[in-house]
Amino acid sequence: MNTDNEFFNSKMGQYSKMARKSVFQLVFAIALLISFAACKQTHSTSVMSKTFEGDGDNLERVVQELVAPPLLPEHDQLAKGDPKIVEVSLTIQEKKMEIAPGDSIWAMTFNGSIPAPIIVVREGDFVELTLKNPATNTQMHNIDFHAATGQMGGGDISEVQPGQQATFRFRATRAGVFVYHCAPGGMMVPMHVVSGMNGVIMVLPRDGLKDENGNLVTYDKAYYVVEQDFYLPKNADGTYKNIATPQESMQEMEAAIKTLIPTHIVFNGHRTSLVGRRALQAKVGDKVLFITSQANRDTRIHLIGGHADLYWPGGKFNNRPITDLETWAIPGGSAAAALYQFREPGTYVYLNHNLIEAFAFGAVAQIKVEGEWDNSLMKEISKAGPIE
Numbered sequence: 523m524n525t526d527n528e529f530f531n532s533k534m535g536q537y538s539k540m541a542r543k544s545v546f547q548l549v550f551a552i553a554l555l556i557s558f559a560a561c562k563q564t565h566s567t568s569v570m571s572k573t574f575e576g577d578g579d580n581l582e583r584v585v586q587e588l589v590a591p592p593l594l595p596e597h598d599q600l601a602k603g604d605p606k607i608v609e610v611s612l613t614i615q616e617k618k619m620e621i622a623p624g625d626s627i628w629a630m631t632f633n634g635s636i637p638a639p640i641i642v643v644r645e646g647d648f649v650e651l652t653l654k655n656p657a658t659n660t661q662m663h664n665i666d667f668h669a670a671t672g673q674m675g676g677g678d679i680s681e682v683q684p685g686q687q688a689t690f691r692f693r694a695t696r697a698g699v700f701v702y703h704c705a706p707g708g709m710m711v712p713m714h715v716v717s718g719m720n721g722v723i724m725v726l727p728r729d730g731l732k733d734e735n736g737n738l739v740t741y742d743k744a745y746y747v748v749e750q751d752f753y754l755p756k757n758a759d760g761t762y763k764n765i766a767t768p769q770e771s772m773q774e775m776e777a778a779i780k781t782l783i784p785t786h787i788v789f790n791g792h793r794t795s796l797v798g799r800r801a802l803q804a805k806v807g808d809k810v811l812f813i814t815s816q817a818n819r820d821t822r823i824h825l826i827g828g829h830a831d832l833y834w835p836g837g838k839f840n841n842r843p844i845t846d847l848e849t850w851a852i853p854g855g856s857a858a859a860a861l862y863q864f865r866e867p868g869t870y871v872y873l874n875h876n877l878i879e880a881f882a883f884g885a886v887a888q889i890k891v892e893g894e895w896d897n898s899l900m901k902e903i904s905k906a907g908p909i910e
């Protein structure tokens with residue numbers, strides 16, 4: 523019996539060893555399958571393997587009514603239905619504009635504002651842009667979308683002389699905030715850009731923005747704040763020239779921009795665009811998306827008293843956002859997006875943290891936040907008084 527038992531036990535041992543081996547092999551096979559599937563999924567969503575079909579001709583059309591900065595056009599944060607053609611119209615206006623109290627430039631603008639209005643679409647939508655250059659203007663203009671794929675970002679096929687209009691369409695294949703600007707060629711490119719011809723398009727992921735853990739995150743408000751460097755020509759005594767015509771502005775400004783030293787660095791086209799009674803507004807608890815670009819020059823943005831809860835690297839929403847930033851860099855020719863939930867009331871300052879460029883040149887905005895003070899985050903222990 524003992525022998526049998528030993529035999530049996532030993533057989534059972536073998537069976538159990540075999541069973542363990544089989545289970546191990548099964549688990550190993552499943553793990554392989556899962557990792558293969560995950561790998562396949564990663565590959566299928568890689569930006570390197572995206573393919574596109576159709577030119578969008580038969581898609582549903584919607585018209586986007588653009589609005590003046592710092593506001594965004596009406597939009598849904600999550601896509602409704604299939605990709606659409608979003609029709610957008612920009613009319614170029616050449617006009618004299620004040621950029622600081624008493625200081626003016628011959629501005630060149632899309633739709634009359636500096637910056638140009640922000641366009642909002644979703645990944646996979648087509649943007650159908652009509653660019654109008656009224657006969658009253660003096661210059662040829664066009665538009666280069668950093669969000670577009672194709673020659674000159676559309677610059678070649680959108681060239682319009684005064685009295686002309688042109689329409690082209692591109693598919694928004696990448697999610698994020700992207701600069702667009704006029705690019706008529708040669709020295710006219712920087713001249714038109716620093717005369718105000720730049721803006722941003724925001725391409726939202728179809729299923730919305732994601733936080734650092736991959737969960738949906740929405741915003742209560744969004745503000746569009748663009749830094750612009752200006753180069754005003756000066757008289758021999760250092761005062762700014764009063765430029766009478768756009769042609770004179772082009773001649774005089776070339777020498778001014780070649781100094782590489784701006785005379786003004788401001789937000790939204792004017793030193794006082796977003797301060798005092800024009801400060802941005804929010805409430806404690808609001809999650810505010812700040813969209814900021816600089817089309818020509820590097821900058822670095824800081825929110826005094828707050829942070830970027832979420833900052834999307836390079837302003838591109840398919841990257842996992844990084845958290846808790848104090849200051850975020852914007853290389854010239856790009857845009858940034860940062861989300862912050864205000865937790866305390868007060869007047870916040872959103873600025874270029876080269877503090878000379880902020881306070882001496884003008885790159886400052888304010889946000890007035892209403893709500894109840896929270897001692898769990900900051901508490902005044904004793905008011906300023908004589909040293910004891």
Ligand SMILES: [Cu+2]
Nearest residue numbers: 663704714719
């Ligand atoms: Cu132009």
